[in-house]
Amino acid sequence: MTKIYTCNVPIEADLVDAFCVLQKGFTDQFVYYDKQRACRYMGLGRCIALPSLREVECEYGSEGAGTHGTTDAAAQQPPVFFSFNRFDSTNPTPADELMASFPRLRFMLPEIVLIENERGRFLQVNSLGPVYPGRVARFERLCAQAPAREAVAIPFTLEPDSRAQWDAQMVAALEAIAAGRVSKVVLSRRKRLTAAHPFSSKDLLVNLIDGDGRGTVLLYRYADVFFCGCTPELLVRKQGDRVESMCLAGTCPVGATPEASDALAAALMADGKNRAEHDYVVQLIRGVLDRVCYDVAVPAAPEIMRLAHVQHLFTPARARVLAGITLADLMEDLHPTPAVAGTPVGEARMLLRAIEPYSRGFYAGACGFVDAAGDGEFSVALRTGVFDGEGGWVYGGCGIVAESDPDAEYEEIDLKLKTILSAFGKDA
Numbered sequence: 001m002t003k004i005y006t007c008n009v010p011i012e013a014d015l016v017d018a019f020c021v022l023q024k025g026f027t028d029q030f031v032y033y034d035k036q037r038a039c040r041y042m043g044l045g046r047c048i049a050l051p052s053l054r055e056v057e058c059e060y061g062s063e064g065a066g067t068h069g070t071t072d073a074a075a076q077q078p079p080v081f082f083s084f085n086r087f088d089s090t091n092p093t094p095a096d097e098l099m100a101s102f103p104r105l106r107f108m109l110p111e112i113v114l115i116e117n118e119r120g121r122f123l124q125v126n127s128l129g130p131v132y133p134g135r136v137a138r139f140e141r142l143c144a145q146a147p148a149r150e151a152v153a154i155p156f157t158l159e160p161d162s163r164a165q166w167d168a169q170m171v172a173a174l175e176a177i178a179a180g181r182v183s184k185v186v187l188s189r190r191k192r193l194t195a196a197h198p199f200s201s202k203d204l205l206v207n208l209i210d211g212d213g214r215g216t217v218l219l220y221r222y223a224d225v226f227f228c229g230c231t232p233e234l235l236v237r238k239q240g241d242r243v244e245s246m247c248l249a250g251t252c253p254v255g256a257t258p259e260a261s262d263a264l265a266a267a268l269m270a271d272g273k274n275r276a277e278h279d280y281v282v283q284l285i286r287g288v289l290d291r292v293c294y295d296v297a298v299p300a301a302p303e304i305m306r307l308a309h310v311q312h313l314f315t316p317a318r319a320r321v322l323a324g325i326t327l328a329d330l331m332e333d334l335h336p337t338p339a340v341a342g343t344p345v346g347e348a349r350m351l352l353r354a355i356e357p358y359s360r361g362f363y364a365g366a367c368g369f370v371d372a373a374g375d376g377e378f379s380v381a382l383r384t385g386v387f388d389g390e391g392g393w394v395y396g397g398c399g400i401v402a403e404s405d406p407d408a409e410y411e412e413i414d415l416k417l418k419t420i421l422s423a424f425g426k427d428a
């Protein structure tokens with residue numbers, strides 16, 4: 001049994017401003033920040049990393065901690081663990097040198113977590129011994145004094161990736177589809193980025209949170225390397241026995257006007273190729289939920305999710321999970337979905353190992369948080385990149401089916417890359 005001592009105090013500070021001030025000097029940094037909903041967790045430091053949460057015991061509160069004392073809601077906030085999982089952790093092909101530098105840890109409990117959720121806004125301090133009240137008070141003071149953040153634009157250059165390499169990947173993918181080995185495979189590209197001047201993870205984080213990308217901002221920093229992005233794709237959310245997931249596949253651009261976007265969306269809805277790509281994802285998610293859940297509700301037809309640069313076919317899924325099934329179990333059963341691997345999933349993963357010249361690392365992995373009560377959520381780490389403060393790699397992918405056109409799919413990835421590139425600021 002691992003005993004965790006947790007102290008939660010309410011704060012009034014803006015979470016992102018507080019994070020920007022507190023983050024200096026912490027080797028491990030974690031962010032899971034939903035831009036649309038109060039589901040925001042920003043962690044600093046590493047109190048402990050555990051392979052499973054089955055043997056965790058929590059002791060709450062600390063006499064005299066915090067200048068505002070603890071409220072009932074704050075007292076009930078369990079310690080929050082972060083979990084960043086690779087797309088294919090057993091792929092023997094090497095990842096890029098930045099991605100390869102992250103440790104292989106499962107559940108990481110930060111020393112400090114800034115939280116904004118349905119309970120309110122809190123500062124959480126975690127420790128393996130009784131929480132020292134002076135530490136809580138110091139961090140609380142720093143939060144209260146946090147100045148408003150400032151955006152920084154970082155000019156950059158992008159090295160073109162090899163078009164011949166993409167064409168070769170497409171030939172291999174279409175051959176595997178024609179041979180009946182897979183019905184769909186999700187190919188990716190990566191591009192090298194070089195910044196005009198040094199930048200920090202905080203700079204990218206602020207631009208992603210305050211920029212026009214929709215979805216959940218992710219950050220995992222380890223020492224001087226950071227993985228981040230803004231993903232639209234929820235993998236799984238669990239609150240008590242309530243579970244939500246999302247089928248997201250099928251893409252078109254946004255138009256220059258709302259009317260043009262509506263026309264593109266209507267064409268996407270009516271397009272057989274995109275509907276088939278989407279339906280593989282619906283079938284897999286529905287199948288998993290039917291096995292480990294009850295009261296499963298998945299609408300028969302998709303809707304449109306309109307983002308800053310692209311629009312997707314989107315089907316929400318809801319269910320109630322069987323007792324004994326954990327969020328980690330659900331994450332492992334659902335990931336990778338055919339939205340990031342293909343169909344059948346195992347065959348598509350094997351094919352990707354053979355035709356992609358790199359391991360994806362955290363790109364398209366399952367990244368999220370889980371609290372000690374077992375609630376939390378994971379997103380699929382799309383629209384992401386990995387950086388070292390001078391440059392890095394950006395990643396994007398798209399679903400390939402028999403009718404896919406290499407030029408159109410190549411351009412679709414360039415459109416998707418715009419989200420992670422927006423982390424470099426509007427004027428970049």
Ligand SMILES: C=C(O[C@H]1C=CC=C(C(=O)O)[C@@H]1O)C(=O)O
Binds near residue numbers: 250338
């Ligand atoms: C694999 C990616 O997107 C997935 C999610 C939505 C739409 C997709 C598509 O239409 O191909 C992809 O399945 C990516 O953004 O890198």
